[in-house]
Amino acid sequence: MRTPAVTINLAAPLSDALAMMREHDVRRLPVVIDTGELRGMITQGDIRGADIMRVAGLDPLDIAQALRQVKVYEVMTTNPMAITPETGLREAALLMIENKIGGLPVVDDQNRVIGIITESDLFETLVLQLDHAHTSA
Template sequence: MHARDVMTTEVLTVTPDTPVREVARLLYERRISGAPVVDTAGKVVGMISEGDLMRHAGAIGDTVSTRSWWLRMFEPSEDAAADYARTHARVASQVMSNKVISVSPETPLSEIARMLEKNRVKRVPVISDGRLMGIVSRSNLLRGLAASPPDAPAAADDRTIGEAIGAELRDQPFGVFMHAIVQDRVVHLWGFIDSESERRAVTLIAENTPGVERVEDHMTNRPIGVA
């Protein structure tokens, strides 16, 4: 699935000149956590989120004017200027995030999920030919995942299934002494285990292998003294 399959097309937008208080009211009324900032040409120039508004509110509660004069003497001028800008911001353009992370309608959902995680954002605008087409949020991704049809089991013969299970078992510390025999796509698991967690893990390896129809568990607890 792609962005176009799950995106929200009715997107709340604000302009760079929208007052901060109005942005807060709109987000609250629509029960959303952020919105794109769009200029008069329809181009997305920023994103404004509840986090941006909270940082603005926090700056108001800790204004430079309330600090001791001697602390302000040692504060870097750049930090003081940033504090002043946050405290006295009046419109969206003064508190929004200028870095816009966007996707196209054809971007796969897996790639969008990685982008959200990597950049620690909750939503990305969907842009095509410079125009805002929609927005994809975490909830959109979850709905897309829930609606995705399960993968069809791949056609595989017994030998292919056995090789796949064996390769995965060899990669796991608990699977070194396990053995899988496959007959008519039914997997028979043999070997010693040290815990029920190992039994479940080995069984999952077999169950998750494409082409497997059933798993028969012949595993036994490792006898005391057997390494």
């Protein structure tokens, strides 16, 4: 799990979400309200329409303006699946596989985002375990 999770407020413009994803090199952001409570998830795929608009020949300045006008809550996935710090890695991995998602927000007992676990985190753990098993053999 990566903590603290990079989150975005649901009223933020899409341009802010895209900028945060680029700045922090992440593909998804938990969407929160002012208290930090989870309300949704937004991914690069949710914002990818901007690239389609560019390929279609729309002016980059027009695209940037559109991204400033559309709010995160208008395109986010609502009521996303989340886990707690007590959730095991196997269970988290199964949830991601079964639901075809690349990451899960980790929330406390008041539904506040405290971290995020991604498929990259699971791969890193697997590699460490394989390395450990290899050196122990």
